[in-house]
Amino acid sequence: MTVIKDASSESWHLGDMTLAHGSTLVIALGGNALLNAGEPATGTSQRANIAKVAAIIAPLLSRYRIVITHGNGPQVGLLAAQTADADWPLDVLGAESEGMIGYVIEQELANRAPTQIFATLLSQVIVDPKDPAFQHPTKPIGLIHQDRSRLTSLGWDAVEVASGGWRRVVASPPPLKIVGLETIRVLLAAKVTVICLGGGGIPVSLDGDGRLAGVEAVIDKDLASSLLARALDADALIMLTNVVGIMEHFGTPKASLIRRTTPELLSEQSFQAGTMAPKVAAAVAMAGKGKLAMIGGLGDLQALLDGTKGTWVLPDGSPL
Template sequence: MARVVVALGGNALLRRGEPVSASTQRDNIRRAAKALAQLMGEGHQLVITHGNGPQVGLLALQGEAAGKGAFPLDVLGAETEGMIGYVLQQELDNAYAGPAQFATLLTQVEVDPGDAAFRTPRKPVGPVYTEGDARRLAEQRGWAIARDGDAWRRVVASPRPVRILEIDVIRLLVDQGVTVICAGGGGIPVAQRPDGSFVGVEAVIDKDHASGLLAAELKADAFLMLTDVPAVFTDWGAPAQRALGDVTPQDLAALDFAAGSMGPKVQAACDFVNRTGDMAGIGALEDASAILACQAGTRVVPALSR
């Protein structure tokens, strides 16, 4: 039995251009749960994380539209972690035929308040806009904005995760055979005060970096990042684009990837492999089983196991 940390990308739960509605999200989560149930049926022990960028942005907009102002990002992160975790836990329970226990855990993740990411927001959240609408909203609401593919989105600070505060609780549940859903959206960002207490911070942690840290702390045998593309590509979007199969962190270090999309996944995969010597996979949700079997996706492996 392999212990596998599976990170579900935001695009795997809500495809680009789809409405951020409860029914649409449940339909996509149901599809994800079926793929995860297949992995469990093959004997793998899963720990599951997920993205939350579209959901955080929508809740912020809803708060502003109600005239009450948006809650801070750490609170919105906690809300979406509970919301998505609830639906995912329920759909997993429905999809998996065997005996299993599932638990969703709100997870605080410590960040460094001096992280340079607070000076250069880059993490996309919320819906996509035309450039004109994005610039108008940025002026009205004091947002930072950036291009995201063919559209524009709000961007916020995304500091690196330093420590998972609930790691001992997660480890305890996993050791008891519970399938844990945790660190959703990268976890709830918190910082430690000089007196040792913790406080939430205005940021969204990258889910892939937090998931990679989680996988390493749990001594996972594999770390999967599942999204809406079948692999990591060189020259993405160009006629010469090429899917990567087995690659090493050294191979990937010589290539450039978009900071707002594939870049964090590639870096998180390399960090996990360099730290543990185990495999990290990136690919499509429906190929999860094949990625573990080295038959699909991009597999980042140590140089000696190539």
């Protein structure tokens, strides 16, 4: 697909779409954005990673209206292990990690873009407490343990990971609705950079009387970010992770980067559950609304926007 920059308007023409100045972008941070594999889960290492993220995103803040979401898998799992005897539920720990990580992201961005205005929100996301996901927990959280007995002694489900060791798994039902969406709309209209939906948001259920209650689960950050982007009618969903994009024949000698694709083309392939599959599903849902989704490496953000790196998922029928 040909990408053309219009010097007069500084817009990027994507077929019949444009990503112009003032466009709304939802940027979902994952992978090496917060904690690299093998790194100690210390505040120092995580702040250093977030500082790198802030340096990459800060130059975009004057050009676009931006909402930043982020993962929390290692952090919420570590908090759960640290507070196991206190019996804090996952929704509360999710809120704690969302505030903790959001605070550091906001501070690092503000130090690099002092004229911008920021708001970090605790985001509740409604799920169905009767969803089958609760019977088959699959979402890994927390650090890798060499001894499974530590996890099972706490009554937690565990799965063996490919690199060796064990990791806790919890239910990950699909997000249905974001609570407080209108607040985000108001902030964006006021040109506030919003940080929200940490860890996919705080999982809650809604009873027949309209009362909210926490749910013992975590929500996939990319699926929740796609739901948010579509609800906001954002121009693009950008998922930044520790891979260069969507790979065809991943894990084989024939592996190759998919540069441009559509939901129809992606439906012909399968992707690894828990890693690329949710990102593909999030991108497909965004493209299904006639908008653009991008997947790529954190350090490639500007090149991803330029169309020179990563994967773009475009609406069906787009020229590739």
